[in-house]
Amino acid sequence: MGYKRKSWKHLFFVFSLSFLIALLAGFGSELLMRKTSIWVAWILLFVVIGIHVVFDIIGIAATAATEKPHHAKAANRIMGAKQAVYLVRNADLVANFANDIVGDVSGTLSGAMAASIIIDLMRYYPSMESQEILWNTLMLAFVASITVTTKALGKSFAIYEADAIIGKVGVIIASLERVTGRSFTQPKKGGKRSGDSRKN
Known part of the structure; x- marks a missing residue:
């Protein structure tokens, strides 16, 4: 019962976060696409594809x-080491956010930008x-092939x-925590780690 409650809670969080990111990214890109030249629009498209690839790399690396x-490194107080340990221990959550949430949203967004x-x-x-259908198809195929190829690399x-x-x-992440004064990777007291320790 507790597992189901936790699963539904996680699914609701993923849905809400995905919706929020897609809403903000879609609205922002739509405004930029309308206000900028065609060349800037191309640059924005490749930036979104780049974000997709970078987060895919982060998710896989985790x-x-x-x-x-x-x-x-953490024992020697090297900056970012504790945060790195947190990322590895919570690799499933990191991959879900990086590959699924950011990856899928940016993939959908790049398709919409290509059509625009x-x-x-x-x-x-x-x-x-x-020949609108032909050009739309070629453009979407071009974006898809660029994305898949760079992700493969x-x-x-x-x-x-x-x-x-x-x-x-x-x-x-450590730099962001210093600037904001807020910890994004500090586990809650009394809580259990969500991932298995991988020491080797």
Whole structure:
């Protein structure tokens, strides 16, 4: 019963966070796409694809990394090491956020942005309207192939450099915690760790 309650709570959190991120990202990108030139729109599209790939790398690295090297750094009080240990221990949550929430939202967003670019191109080149379906299909295929190819390259990098990647992410999180004065990785007192320890 407790497991079901926890699962539903987690699912509701994932749904709410996904909806919020998609809403903000979609609204913001729509405003930018309407206010900027076609060249800036292309840049924004590649930025979104880049975000998708980067978070995919982080999610994979979290599942492939091990705790041992980060424990050693934490013992020497190296910045970001404690945060890295937290990421490895909670690899399932990190992967869910990075690969599923951010990844899927950015993937959907890049598709919408690609369609918006085609619409803008048709305004500049009215002759394209007669082949709208073809241009839309080619554009979506181009975006999908770029995303899949870069993610494939990123996966190999994430697996072989997992500990180094998580160490860098730990430093970034530690810096954010210092600036905001709020801990994002401190486990709750009395709580249980959500992930298994991977020391090897």
